[in-house]
Amino acid sequence: MMDVMQNVNKDRDMGHSQADKARNRERILDEAARQIRETGLEALSVGKLMQKVNLTHGGFYGHFASRSDLIAQALERALLAGKAQAQAVRDPNKPRTFSAIVRSYLSRTHRDSRSTGCAISALVSDVGRADAQSREVMERHIEDFISAVSTALGDDDKGRAITAVSAMVGAIAMSRVLTDQKRSDAVLRAVRENIAAMKSDDAHANI
Amino acid sequence: MMDVMQNVNKDRDMGHSQADKARNRERILDEAARQIRETGLEALSVGKLMQKVNLTHGGFYGHFASRSDLIAQALERALLAGKAQAQAVRDPNKPRTFSAIVRSYLSRTHRDSRSTGCAISALVSDVGRADAQSREVMERHIEDFISAVSTALGDDDKGRAITAVSAMVGAIAMSRVLTDQKRSDAVLRAVRENIAAMKSDDAHANI
DNA sequence: TGTACATCAGTGAACGCGCGTTCACTGATGTAC
DNA sequence: TGTACATCAGTGAACGCGCGTTCACTGATGTAC
Numbered sequence: 001m002m003d004v005m006q007n008v009n010k011d012r013d014m015g016h017s018q019a020d021k022a023r024n025r026e027r028i029l030d031e032a033a034r035q036i037r038e039t040g041l042e043a044l045s046v047g048k049l050m051q052k053v054n055l056t057h058g059g060f061y062g063h064f065a066s067r068s069d070l071i072a073q074a075l076e077r078a079l080l081a082g083k084a085q086a087q088a089v090r091d092p093n094k095p096r097t098f099s100a101i102v103r104s105y106l107s108r109t110h111r112d113s114r115s116t117g118c119a120i121s122a123l124v125s126d127v128g129r130a131d132a133q134s135r136e137v138m139e140r141h142i143e144d145f146i147s148a149v150s151t152a153l154g155d156d157d158k159g160r161a162i163t164a165v166s167a168m169v170g171a172i173a174m175s176r177v178l179t180d181q182k183r184s185d186a187v188l189r190a191v192r193e194n195i196a197a198m199k200s201d202d203a204h205a206n207i
Numbered sequence: 208m209m210d211v212m213q214n215v216n217k218d219r220d221m222g223h224s225q226a227d228k229a230r231n232r233e234r235i236l237d238e239a240a241r242q243i244r245e246t247g248l249e250a251l252s253v254g255k256l257m258q259k260v261n262l263t264h265g266g267f268y269g270h271f272a273s274r275s276d277l278i279a280q281a282l283e284r285a286l287l288a289g290k291a292q293a294q295a296v297r298d299p300n301k302p303r304t305f306s307a308i309v310r311s312y313l314s315r316t317h318r319d320s321r322s323t324g325c326a327i328s329a330l331v332s333d334v335g336r337a338d339a340q341s342r343e344v345m346e347r348h349i350e351d352f353i354s355a356v357s358t359a360l361g362d363d364d365k366g367r368a369i370t371a372v373s374a375m376v377g378a379i380a381m382s383r384v385l386t387d388q389k390r391s392d393a394v395l396r397a398v399r400e401n402i403a404a405m406k407s408d409d410a411h412a413n414i
Numbered sequence: 415t416g417t418a419c420a421t422c423a424g425t426g427a428a429c430g431c432g433c434g435t436t437c438a439c440t441g442a443t444g445t446a447c
Numbered sequence: 448t449g450t451a452c453a454t455c456a457g458t459g460a461a462c463g464c465g466c467g468t469t470c471a472c473t474g475a476t477g478t479a480c
Contacts (some may be wrong), residue, residue: 016442016456024456039336042249046434058436059457067434114336120381125332128383129246129321135386142381143390162378162397167370170377174327174349176335179342183350190369223423223475231423253467265469266424274467 025063027053032074033081037122038115041071041130075127075134078119079141085116098152098164098199105168106192108185111175120145121172153199160198167191232270234260239281240288244329245322248278248337282334282341285326286348292323305359305371305406312375313399315392318382327352328379360406367405374398 031053035044046067047057064070089104090096104110110117120142127138142165150161171191178184238260242251253274254264271277296311297303311317317324327349334345349372357368378398385391 018443018456020443021456040247040249040333042247045432047432055456056458057434058459061435062456121332122335123332124377124380124384125328125330126247128329128380132386135384138384139386139390142384158393159397159401162394163374163401166377166381166394166398167374168377169381170331170373170375171369173331173335173380174373174376177331177342177345177349179339179346183346186365187369187373190366191373194366194370225423225476227476228423252465254465262423263425264467265426268468269423 021062024053024055024059028055028060028063028070029074029077030081032070033078033119034115036071036074037078037082037117037119041075041123041126041134044071044074046070072133072137075119075123076137078123079138081116082118082120082122083141083144086118096148096152098149099196101149101152102164102168102192102195106171106188106195108188111172111184111188114176118169118172121169124169124173164195164198167195228269231260231262231266235262235267235270235277236281236284237288239277240285240326241322243278243281244285244289244324244326248282248330248333248341251278251281253277279340279344282326282330283344285330286345288323289325289327289329290348290351293325303355303359305356306403308356308359309371309375309399309402313378313395313402315395318379318391318395321383325376325379328376328383331376331380371402371405374402 028049032044032049035049035052044067046060050057050060060070064073086104087096090100105118114122120138123138127134146158146161146165149164150158153160153164155161168191171187175184175187178187235256239251239256242256242259251274253267257264257267267277271280293311294303297307312325321329327345330345334341353365353368353372356371357365360367360371362368375398378394382391382394385394
């Protein structure tokens with residue numbers, strides 16, 4: 001009986017050591033990064049977030065200065081997690097080819113896992129109207145993504161990479177709007193096929 | 208003195224006739240359509256919206272059943288207004304060529320006028336996580352946009368139009384995130400140039 | 415055309431609610447001896 | 448290694464605030480005669 005009570009408390013308290021605090025901070029950030037991708041930057045509620053990680057709302061301010069401080073950090077975390085998620089799928093030994101990037105980015109799996117996928121496509125519109133600080137955070141990741149694609153294409157100029165990234169981000173974002181699964185699938189397929197052609201012709205022909 | 212007072216009241220009351228009511232409903236909807244494109248679906252506040260059109264919050268429920276009812280209707284309005292705005296710019300006598308569509312969509316002017324521009328690029332991410340009703344509203348307009356582009360391209364298949372639309376929507380949405388104006392301009396330019404090539408080669412080569 | 419009355423568009427006070435944030439408290443952790 | 452105390456991670460009640468929504472009211476509009 002006493003043991004049961006203590007276990008219940010353990011689950012809730014999560015310990016009070018410094019290591020526990022650091023671990024809790026990570027859990028809060030990870031969960032926030034998931035939630036903003038799932039429901040947007042503004043929908044995040046401090047109380048619900050803390051409940052989700054089995055803590056009470058009051059403790060939040062031992063970890064973050066304010067809700068908007070958390071959101072800024074969660075956005076960075078979401079962008080990193082989305083990238084890591086993409087790279088976890090592939091074989092770490094082989095270099096990432098252009099077609100491998102396009103295939104995994106424009107997959108139905110990616111479309112259907114908003115809360116763990118790329119934060120750019122999950123939050124472009126939102127961040128487009130956010131403050132300069134948030135925009136700069138995403139800006140760095142957009143640049144990185146473009147650079148990675150440009151390298152995979154073997155281009156000096158970034159024009160084609162920019163176009164491919166725009167099409168990929170737009171396609172995933174739109175595919176999540178479409179309620180008709182066939183149409184949604186068709187968007188992913190069309191962009192995948194049209195864009196794949198970019199690499200196959202080595203002469204820099206039309207796109 | 209009496210005249211002045213009456214004029215002040217006129218500005219606020221806006222009259223009580225049925226025609227006035229219909230006009231007020233339109234003003235509320237138009238302003239809501241602007242606001243959701245500027246600040247997102249969720250940021251809209253009934254009180255602030257009514258203040259903006261010189262009415263008091265209580266009157267709102269004479270026009271709409273609820274805030275979410277208004278939002279659904281404002282989304283449709285925003286999508287229509289964005290389309291109308293695009294068509295107002297061009298010469299109504301000439302047919303819309305593919306390159307004309309691309310040039311105006313991917314213009315700096317369009318990027319810089321979120322509250323009057325295309326609601327798809329302003330709200331893709333938001334609507335992607337909204338309820339089925341809102342998604343269906345935007346879905347119809349995405350399909351229309353794809354059809355218009357496909358016609359301009361003279362294609363039977365919609366694949367290339369889907370790719371062009373994805374790239375345009377993604378490019379405008381991302382260009383609004385970038386704080387570095389040069390980079391933002393470069394995204395618009397790159398996609399404009401790469402996509403323009405789609406039409407010039409009539410043989411259905413690579414994109 | 416003019417009057418009397420019913421209708422109804424818009425007003426603004428009031429409501430309950432969930433939110434972000436603060437703070438006195440508790441008890442486990444870490445440290446000084 | 449063991450004890451005594453300071454620290455501090457997490458708790459939960461309380462706060463002020465803005466929100467969506469309701470409603471009794473006002474006075475202009477529209478209609479019946």
